[in-house]
Amino acid sequence: xxxxxxxxxxxxxxxxLGVSVVTYALLYxxxxxxxxxxxxxxxxxxxxxxxxEQLGLNLPFYEQxxxxxxxxxxxxxxxxxxxxxxxGELIAxxxxxTLLLMAGAIFCxxxxxxxxxxxxxxxxxxxxxxxLMVVSFVGVSAPQFVVGILMLYLFAxxxxxxxxxxxxxxxxxxxxxxxxxxxxxxxxxxMMRSSMLDVLRQDYVRTxxxxxxxxxxxxxxxxxPNALLPIIAMIGIDIGMFMSGIVxxxxxxxWPGIGQLxxxxxxxxxxxxxxxxxxxSACAIVLGNLLADLVVPLIDPRIKLx
Amino acid sequence: MTEQGAVMPxxxxxVRDLVTQVATSTGPKTxxxxxxxxxxxxxxxxxxxxxxxxxxMTSLSIMGLLPQxxxxxxxxxxxxxxxxxxxLPERAMRDxxxxxxxxxxxxxxxxxxxxxxxxxxxxxxxxxxxxxxxSKVRSRALAVLKQVRISEPEKRLKQYPHELSGxxxxxxxxxxxxxxxxxxxxxxxxxxxxxxxxxxxxxxxxRDLQRDTGTAIILITHDMGVVAEMADRxxxxxQGKAVESGSVTDVFEAPADPYTRGLLAAVPRLGAMTGxxxxxxxxxxxxxxxxxxxxxxxxxxxxxxxxxxxxxxxVQKRVHAVENVSFDIFPGETLSIVGxxxxxxxxxxRALMNLLPWQGEVVIDxxxxxxxxxxxxxxxxxxxxxxxxxPYASLDPRMTVGELVAEPLVIHGLAHGSELQxxxxxxxxxxxxxxxxxxxxxxxxxxxxxxxxxIARALSLSPKVIIADESVSALDVSVQAQVLELLGELQAxxxxxxxxxxxxxxxxxxxxxRVAVMYMGQVVEIGPRRAVFENPQHPxxxxxxxxxxxxxxxxxxxxxxxxxxxxxxxxxxxxxxxxYADLTQIGAQHFVARSAIKSAA
Numbered sequence: 001x002x003x004x005x006x007x008x009x010x011x012x013x014x015x016x017l018g019v020s021v022v023t024y025a026l027l028y029x030x031x032x033x034x035x036x037x038x039x040x041x042x043x044x045x046x047x048x049x050x051x052x053e054q055l056g057l058n059l060p061f062y063e064q065x066x067x068x069x070x071x072x073x074x075x076x077x078x079x080x081x082x083x084x085x086x087x088g089e090l091i092a093x094x095x096x097x098t099l100l101l102m103a104g105a106i107f108c109x110x111x112x113x114x115x116x117x118x119x120x121x122x123x124x125x126x127x128x129x130x131x132l133m134v135v136s137f138v139g140v141s142a143p144q145f146v147v148g149i150l151m152l153y154l155f156a157x158x159x160x161x162x163x164x165x166x167x168x169x170x171x172x173x174x175x176x177x178x179x180x181x182x183x184x185x186x187x188x189x190x191m192m193r194s195s196m197l198d199v200l201r202q203d204y205v206r207t208x209x210x211x212x213x214x215x216x217x218x219x220x221x222x223x224x225p226n227a228l229l230p231i232i233a234m235i236g237i238d239i240g241m242f243m244s245g246i247v248x249x250x251x252x253x254x255w256p257g258i259g260q261l262x263x264x265x266x267x268x269x270x271x272x273x274x275x276x277x278x279x280x281s282a283c284a285i286v287l288g289n290l291l292a293d294l295v296v297p298l299i300d301p302r303i304k305l306x
Numbered sequence: 307m308t309e310q311g312a313v314m315p316x317x318x319x320x321v322r323d324l325v326t327q328v329a330t331s332t333g334p335k336t337x338x339x340x341x342x343x344x345x346x347x348x349x350x351x352x353x354x355x356x357x358x359x360x361x362x363m364t365s366l367s368i369m370g371l372l373p374q375x376x377x378x379x380x381x382x383x384x385x386x387x388x389x390x391x392x393x394l395p396e397r398a399m400r401d402x403x404x405x406x407x408x409x410x411x412x413x414x415x416x417x418x419x420x421x422x423x424x425x426x427x428x429x430x431x432x433x434x435x436x437x438x439x440x441s442k443v444r445s446r447a448l449a450v451l452k453q454v455r456i457s458e459p460e461k462r463l464k465q466y467p468h469e470l471s472g473x474x475x476x477x478x479x480x481x482x483x484x485x486x487x488x489x490x491x492x493x494x495x496x497x498x499x500x501x502x503x504x505x506x507x508x509x510x511x512x513r514d515l516q517r518d519t520g521t522a523i524i525l526i527t528h529d530m531g532v533v534a535e536m537a538d539r540x541x542x543x544x545q546g547k548a549v550e551s552g553s554v555t556d557v558f559e560a561p562a563d564p565y566t567r568g569l570l571a572a573v574p575r576l577g578a579m580t581g582x583x584x585x586x587x588x589x590x591x592x593x594x595x596x597x598x599x600x601x602x603x604x605x606x607x608x609x610x611x612x613x614x615x616x617x618x619x620x621v622q623k624r625v626h627a628v629e630n631v632s633f634d635i636f637p638g639e640t641l642s643i644v645g646x647x648x649x650x651x652x653x654x655x656r657a658l659m660n661l662l663p664w665q666g667e668v669v670i671d672x673x674x675x676x677x678x679x680x681x682x683x684x685x686x687x688x689x690x691x692x693x694x695x696x697p698y699a700s701l702d703p704r705m706t707v708g709e710l711v712a713e714p715l716v717i718h719g720l721a722h723g724s725e726l727q728x729x730x731x732x733x734x735x736x737x738x739x740x741x742x743x744x745x746x747x748x749x750x751x752x753x754x755x756x757x758x759x760x761i762a763r764a765l766s767l768s769p770k771v772i773i774a775d776e777s778v779s780a781l782d783v784s785v786q787a788q789v790l791e792l793l794g795e796l797q798a799x800x801x802x803x804x805x806x807x808x809x810x811x812x813x814x815x816x817x818x819x820r821v822a823v824m825y826m827g828q829v830v831e832i833g834p835r836r837a838v839f840e841n842p843q844h845p846x847x848x849x850x851x852x853x854x855x856x857x858x859x860x861x862x863x864x865x866x867x868x869x870x871x872x873x874x875x876x877x878x879x880x881x882x883x884x885x886y887a888d889l890t891q892i893g894a895q896h897f898v899a900r901s902a903i904k905s906a907a
Contacts, residue, residue: 003617203416212404
């Protein structure tokens, strides 16, 4: 178990290293010139050259990268040229909001998705099942900004149940979480339905019924945990999908998280912030997967971590 | 039934004109057609039949567990002490299931929930019908586990199904079924998925438990040996109808219905070949080997699988699947490898096909096979072809069977165009399939026909040896007999050799020239079939033979005491040195391991 976690963390470090090289290289190739950005439009060529010298931007690519990596290993994400602030500070200030939104979204998508999927499986080929699957199909197909804006219009503007945007109270959290969870709920309901149908066909479910157990017990004790197993691995992968959704949903709802930070940074080509956010996202994905892999053996005793 | 004694045992279950239908795309299909029978206390009723006879549907109908919504009971009565179960609402039926009528299923591997402990699943069966505090449930669970004679019952309660062997899982299933002292126990193929020595143990256990509790048993099986061993009365089903019913001796000795007669005739019987040298297909003539050089020579074949673990994924343990196995196969000969699951017989076959890494020396038709090189395997593979156990899974469902049979010829560049067509047609004729079948897909064929397609595919390259890995095990006996006959004909005609891998002693006796018995990855006895079957020397060979149920109710075993224990694990640490069983010659070509392998007896 400990050996397993150590090995996975080691792998994670390698993945993050790879991500940092690729992102750094991509950003290096951008035609934007940070020195010119910092100096401003009216600066002389000499000033720009000075700044370039100062920041080490005229060094070869690998030297720049190694410098960056060296700082990174000491926990220094660098400094935003435009906001004149430490990137680490910016991310740290915004991370809690994003984590909160992610937790809300995961809760929504699991609650909606698993329930809809399980009901669909139990009532398979009925009108209930078909309706749920059509809704889930809409969830899968509709772009998040469309869902977000529609929800915003209906529940905030027309009905006035929730605030239009912002951050702070529970009611601020509801609409962004649901808009983000809606897409995932579509996926999970379909996965849960087929997983549950598969489990309901298994011999051990028949055994459970042959013992004379009631429907609820057969369902919750025997079928549900087994149906959940393939879904858990999915949740780990899903965290990666969230990062792209977060950029959209945070902008729609004015949610002050790292998604918005990333969006602003991309518009202004604020390279250190883009680097930082990318690395934090990669960390989240790697951690999410590791966490999912660690949870599975808690439910499935057949899986041993080696 | 005639009154035999003064007191007739109490009638518990009465099935009258049961009709069960399954919805298909062409309308409802009747799978159980007007079945009637009675079941008395302490009695064992066997429902025998081949696949599709409706025997399993009968049991699910009685239990109200038919797969919904495809199947339903369309008529008849199921009376449990006079109450019609078919009229009971689901809630009331729940009190019957597991309480009055309990059931055990064929697949102990999949019939227990993998994520719950044995104790939990067993306890649930008890507390559902008889609510009691947790500590009492536990002691009751422990008591039933002891009743089914499982080793270390306390430990089992905390274990999960995957930690138990198949035999132990089936014991747990029986414990679960008997936990509430049901009136009726329905056992649907309870030993079909088990090894023969484990089967003997489970059958013995069921018989003992019945004697103690007086539970009436409905035993559903395709195996006439099991029927002869267990039944008081027998119902033979065919296509949903009971074609024959009566006492076990009557059905076996004077079968009235032609279907029953055919079924009994097709059953391979251990000991049927006593006094005969060669296999059945040669009219009992032994192979005249003369100065022939062996077609296949295997020396010191060893297959081990690494189990990795730890931080650096280093090899921590090894599965010793095959250890130092040596044998020859001569032209025109059938060598059978028998043994129970995990003995290494299939691994041996796969190693010969170079399907997995192995060590040792293999010479096929004068060419030494290099265990490392993949390049020369193509030409060698032409000479060795394989037929697998499951004809359903070993044919690509998206190709027509014609394409499947032609594929090896195309891959090896041996034929194309009209020549290929002719060759495929010839092969279809040869295995007894109509030529126009070539355009159809595998799902349109029955199991036996599919196995014929597999044989045609194996024959397409005109190999010198065919490795048949449990190739008839999944087939009904009548179909099995036909496929075995086909294999015999092909051998007589072309002089092909077979390496026949099987767990079924009776089939092996029928088809083999020579037999090798494997145990724990080693050959413990090898010799001419007649010598091995009539004069078995190794304790494990003897144990295997005595475990086979004989399809003759007069040869019923009263005690199974000889057969105990399970096969130990082949997983060992890195420093493990296998204890090689040196073979000693005790007769003409008859070799037996003298240094008895640990715990074989």
